[in-house]
Amino acid sequence: xxxxxxxxxxxxxxxxxxxxxxxxxxxxxxxxxxxxxxxxxxxxxxxxxxxxxxxxxxxxxxxxxxxxxxxxxxxxxxxxxxxxxxxxxxxxxxxxx
Numbered sequence: 197x198x199x200x201x202x203x204x205x206x207x208x209x210x211x212x213x214x215x216x217x218x219x220x221x222x223x224x225x226x227x228x229x230x231x232x233x234x235x236x237x238x239x240x241x242x243x244x245x246x247x248x249x250x251x252x253x254x255x256x257x258x259x260x261x262x263x264x265x266x267x268x269x270x271x272x273x274x275x276x277x278x279x280x281x282x283x284x285x286x287x288x289x290x291x292x293x
Contacts, residue, residue: 220284224280224281224283232276235273235276239269249261
């Protein structure tokens with residue numbers, strides 16, 4: 197009989213296997229990539245509108261609109277990062293299977 201203690205006795209009850217950590221990390225990376233890609237596609241279309249609206253609405257409107265788009269783009273990307281972080285950290289919740 198082996199004298200080395202079993203791994204189950206050394207690890208806590210809430211032990212999360214490495215495979216699960218990697219899987220949730222991949223889910224998080226996919227969410228971030230989709231969030232960034234979606235934001236870039238939407239804001240590309242809005243940038244096209246900005247270029248078309250410059251002649252009609254004037255240069256000042258376009259500058260303000262462009263600043264607003266940059267701010268919203270940053271907020272959408274930050275939200276995508278927060279969602280991905282939440283997905284990744286959800287694997288460490290206790291009481292989940």
